[in-house]
Amino acid sequence: MDHFFKDFIMLWSTIDPVGTLALFTGLTSRLSKSQKRAVALKATMYAFVILLSALVLGQIILKAMNIQLISLQLAGGIILFLFGLQMIFSNPEEGTGERELGHHLAVFPLAVPSIASPGAIMAVILLTDNKSKTLVQQASTALSMTCVLAITCILMLLANPIFRVIGHNGSAIIIRVMGMILAALSVELVMNALGIQRWIH
Secondary structure, eight states: OHHHHHHHHHHHHHOOHHHHHHHHHTTTTOOOHHHHHHHHHHHHHHHHHHHHHHHHHHHHHHHHTTTOOHHHHHHHHHHHHHHHHHHHHHHHTTTTTSSTSSOOOOIIIIEEEEEEEEHHHHHHHHOOOTSSOOHHHHHHHHHHHHHHHHHHHHHHTTHHHHHHHHHHHHHHHHHHHHHHHHHHHHHHHHHHHHHHHHOOO
């Protein structure tokens, strides 16, 4: 359960369901209820396929490119830390304007890069290290990823009443708190890669 909860928090922070909710609300404001539902379901499905592919094939691709996982862990920790800082200091209303013509909202920008963000893709690869994680732990990571995506989908389906309750200010507070948690988790990734935690304990 500790492993599941830790992975859930990491993936929640990188997938950022609340940020996706704010973006979804702004982009689909002119769509009908049935169109919003279709966009939410398709965006979640596309993101699931992308993240599952990264989980299964990510390390195979890295091995083919002769990139060691510890290098990705260090780079990933730094990038996720910057991603967390961006969540803390960014304006949650950025990018929630008029939808661009010629783009299917479910694919862009909802599935990519909002839900299946670069940070989320990197996180699922790091959390399923074949050398240090058992098959059960990897399955637990896949389950936590599925749970976060399911919650993201539910939030999008209930976007209007939820956003009326939490508003822009509530959304901004939640995003910043998750950014702080993500920054702390990313520091732990770097510490694990460098073996610093062993020195501390």
